[in-house]
Amino acid sequence: MTLPTTLEECKHWDERDPFAQTRAQFKLNPQLIYLDGNSLGALTHASVERTRAMIEDEWGHDLIRSWNTHGWFDMPQRLGAKIAPLIGAAADEVLVADSTSVNIFKIASAALMQRGTRHRILTELGNFPSDNYVLQGLAQLSGNAIEVLAVPRSEIAARIDASTFLVALTDVHYKTAELHDMRELTQQAHSQGAKILWDLSHSVGARQLHLNSIKADFAVGCTYKYLNGGPGSPAFLYVRRDLQTSHCPGLTAWMGHEAPFEFTEDYQPAPGMARFRGGTPSMLSFAALDGALDLWDDIDLREVRSKCENLSELFIARTANLTGNGLSLASPRESWKRGSHVALRHPQGYELMQALIARGVIGDFRAPDIIRFAITPLYLRYADIWKAADILGEALAHLSPTEHVARNPVT
């Protein structure tokens, strides 16, 4: 792989970059090199305007009528249809609603009620904890009629068996960015008669996904990372079309009713994905996401991924020189095994990240020793990566060894 070898070269690459215009659609803080887009994506001008319009022109002026005249009621489906091509799904298989946690609960509870004699949800030890907390809560609510088993990554495929009704995994590890083979694990689940639920929070908008092609059963994901939907923007869920009739969530509310405005006494699930809607959606958060999603009309995810690999390789290559200072790569070295962030390991990771933030390079820390840098090709430049690596070197050189002794390892 050819990469720029000087800051000047980085700037030339940035001039030729297919996303140079895309960057202009973001309202960025020029004082920061922002490498935390996997925690909270940056603000687009479209989100500012779309939210203003919903608040002032729609809510303020047209009030309750906006649910119909401004299409609020259908936004969960409409935004789902915008996300569908990014994850390799059909428009009528994706819905935006609630939080990722609530959506995991809806899907896992639906799977629970269709489990037959199976009693186990299999997940990964070290999976994003909140996902597992949701599953554990469901198991407790079931009176331990089901159990949640978390096994190390290397054992997952082998541990899927006839007792497993659901495999729940995150395709990109939130710490190391290591990728799962989604196709193979999906096939393995199916070969044992289990269904699979993929949490795509760390990959949607960062790489191409192929849910239909790999025959994935279920998926969820958040929209405030690489989709730039804003803090706590609503999550999405995907249910493969042929499962939509047999599966109904255990958390049901009026927007998922087949006729919500008839106000009938008994719940009757809507046909299709609509049954996975919940209560009244937080429309202002939908507005910001709506604006941010418009960006994707003109974007080719293969180009996003290609630039992501370039930027990541550049960052890894330049930080490799710093390993004499206790820094090591926590992410896989091979691009094809890695998601869209780079994780480094350092015994003083917390202090190091604080020092970086003080210098205007924003990443984040995950205990005990991981520092994460998100690579967001839509608004990051080669020159940013070059400078971030320089600043990391400076910060490392100034770390106090006293703090090292006092704070490491974080327990």
Next chain:
Amino acid sequence: MTLPTTLEECKHWDERDPFAQTRAQFKLNPQLIYLDGNSLGALTHASVERTRAMIEDEWGHDLIRSWNTHGWFDMPQRLGAKIAPLIGAAADEVLVADSTSVNIFKIASAALMQRGTRHRILTELGNFPSDNYVLQGLAQLSGNAIEVLAVPRSEIAARIDASTFLVALTDVHYKTAELHDMRELTQQAHSQGAKILWDLSHSVGARQLHLNSIKADFAVGCTYKYLNGGPGSPAFLYVRRDLQTSHCPGLTAWMGHEAPFEFTEDYQPAPGMARFRGGTPSMLSFAALDGALDLWDDIDLREVRSKCENLSELFIARTANLTGNGLSLASPRESWKRGSHVALRHPQGYELMQALIARGVIGDFRAPDIIRFAITPLYLRYADIWKAADILGEALAHLSPTEHVARNPVT
């Protein structure tokens, strides 16, 4: 009760009104008489500014750091503390999170796991349907280990028995505005060893509530009606302090963990109300609500209620003259039995409401024959009510009898 008897008198009353200045804090559409604040409250200038600040100054400029530096993380508790005095609760008993439906699920699932040998949730036939859909979903998820029984209003007290673990009611009927006696029903539930959950969606911000004084166990409510939080603004939930340790929701996620950022494998509920948090909250919707709640610092709910009764009585008195046209009062005639909206009945209710909306009077229709008018004293004037009654008379006089035959009853 003395009421204005001419439009001129109404205008004099409006000049002396304690909420004349409050009205100026709303960004109202001057072309409308808005009587649908029980579906979606009006926009405040504070919500416009607070949302703009969160989007541009916080998200846009400070990005991920805003979770700490701008207090995003604590907003569920902070907004809960703002709502607490409006419902007669302590600050640490109220939390803002998710939707009303999700919050009902959290509480009902917590009660389910503490039910002992009891197996029944008792609710009202004709309760707001979505609440009952949530409970029905939970019963289905439990494999019918529990059941949901809905009985007519007059039978509720008598039907609470030793099989009942939870009574779930809405204090103001969403159609007729008829009030329950919250204190008596709470006592009745407790006398049978059951807990009670009150949905306060139609009363919070409209009248004084006394959850602690009546020893209510649980409550939920939405914030987009009389609290003006905006479309789908996040809901609140209340759990009496002494129940917070024993009760844990069946829907658990990282924000409810005792140490969310330690990312431990197993869920450990946070102490107190925090365990009732879910996934990452939709912050932009919190911002709008935050702005709207500031209004309440200077407002006495007794004055709100007093003006509400005046406006409602004026509306009922003036529309009573129209009963020759098939119109009748669906709400209780006595103020003390009525919430903060007035429901009328007409065989052509749907057409009548459409005709009113076309004339700039916005209320809503609930099948088969109810038209609702919300009385929101913070931004409604006596003159508005006077004119709305006149326009209702006009609309009635112009109703086409053909449509009557064709569309009534709505089925």
